[in-house]
Amino acid sequence: MNSQPPKYLQGNVDAWQEKAAGYVAHAEAAWASEHPFWGIWRIPESSAGLLPPDMSGMAAIELGCGTAYVSAWMCRRGANVVAIDPTPGQLATARRMQKAHRLDFGIERGFAESLPYPDGSFDFAISEYGAALWADPFRWVPEAARILKCGGQLVFLTNSPLAVMCEQDFESDGPMGPELLRPYFGMYKMNWPDCPGETEFHLTHGDWIALLRANGFSIERLVEIEPPPEATTDFAWADPEWATQWPTEEVWIVKKRQQR
Numbered sequence: 001m002n003s004q005p006p007k008y009l010q011g012n013v014d015a016w017q018e019k020a021a022g023y024v025a026h027a028e029a030a031w032a033s034e035h036p037f038w039g040i041w042r043i044p045e046s047s048a049g050l051l052p053p054d055m056s057g058m059a060a061i062e063l064g065c066g067t068a069y070v071s072a073w074m075c076r077r078g079a080n081v082v083a084i085d086p087t088p089g090q091l092a093t094a095r096r097m098q099k100a101h102r103l104d105f106g107i108e109r110g111f112a113e114s115l116p117y118p119d120g121s122f123d124f125a126i127s128e129y130g131a132a133l134w135a136d137p138f139r140w141v142p143e144a145a146r147i148l149k150c151g152g153q154l155v156f157l158t159n160s161p162l163a164v165m166c167e168q169d170f171e172s173d174g175p176m177g178p179e180l181l182r183p184y185f186g187m188y189k190m191n192w193p194d195c196p197g198e199t200e201f202h203l204t205h206g207d208w209i210a211l212l213r214a215n216g217f218s219i220e221r222l223v224e225i226e227p228p229p230e231a232t233t234d235f236a237w238a239d240p241e242w243a244t245q246w247p248t249e250e251v252w253i254v255k256k257r258q259q260r
C-alpha cells in the first residue's frame with residue numbers, strides 16, 4: 001500500500017460522522033432482533049443463509065461494522081468477534097448498544113484497508129454495506145485475504161452493478177427506473193452529485209471475480225437478492241417494484257483457498 005493514505009478515507013469518515021445519528025433507530029431495532037435480517041429490504045437470514053448457523057469458537061470479524069449489529073448476531077451464535085469501523089459516531093452507538101445488550105466482543109476503530117491483525121487470524125469475515133461499499137476493493141480484499149485462515153470465508157453484501165447503473169443522480173429525482181443511466185464498463189470509484197464528499201466503490205461482476213481469484217478466493221455463491229413483493233425500504237433511491245424484477249443488492253460468498 002502507498003505510504004500516503006488515500007483522500008477518500010477521511011471524506012467517507014466525515015460523511016459517516018454526519019450520518020451516524022440517523023442510524024441509531026435502525027441500530028436499536030437490529031440489535032434487539034433475535035433473527036438476523038439483511039440489506040435495504042430486511043431479507044431474513046432464514047432465506048438468505050449468510051451466517052454459519054453455529055459459530056461456536058469461530059474467530060469472526062466485521063469489516064466496516066457501523067453500529068455492529070451483525071457482530072452482535074455473530075456473537076450470539078458463539079463466535080469470538082471483532083468489529084472494526086473508522087467512524088467515531090458509529091462506534092459510539094455500537095458501544096452503547098453493546099452495553100445495553102451485555103454482549104462481550106471487541107469494537108475497534110480502524111480501516112478495512114489496513115487491519116491491525118496478524119495473517120491468518122480469522123475464520124470468518126463479513127461486511128454488510130461497510131468495507132464492501134465504502135473501502136477501495138483493491139485495498140480491502142487483499143487485507144481480508146491476509147487476515148483469513150486458509151478455508152476461511154468472506155461474505156459481503158453491496159449494491160448490484162445493475163442498481164448502480166439505474167440509480168438517479170439525485171435522490172430528489174425519485175427512485176431508480178428501468179433506464180441504464182451510466183456505463184457498466186469502467187465502474188469503480190463513484191461520487192454521487194448528491195454527496196460529492198463521499199466515495200463509493202463498485203465493480204463489475206467480471207472485475208469482482210478477477211480480484212477475488214487473484215487474492216486466493218474461490219467463489220462459492222453469488223446471491224442476487226430478490227425481495228418479496230410486499231417488501232418495503234426506508235431508502236428513497238430504491239423501488240420495491242424494480243427490485244422484484246432486477247437485483248438491487250447482491251452478496252458474494254467466497255472462501256480462501258487452501259495453499260498448495
Ligand SMILES: C[S@@+](CC[C@H](N)C(=O)[O-])C[C@H]1O[C@@H](n2cnc3c(N)ncnc32)[C@H](O)[C@@H]1O
Nearest residue numbers: 016064065066087090111112128129130134135
Ligand atoms: C452502512 S454502514 C455499514 C454498517 C451496517 N451494516 C449498516 O448497513 O448500517 C457503513 C460503514 O462503513 C464505514 N466505513 C467507511 N469507510 C470505511 C473503511 N475504509 N473501512 C471500513 N469501514 C468503513 C462507515 O464508517 C460506516 O459505519
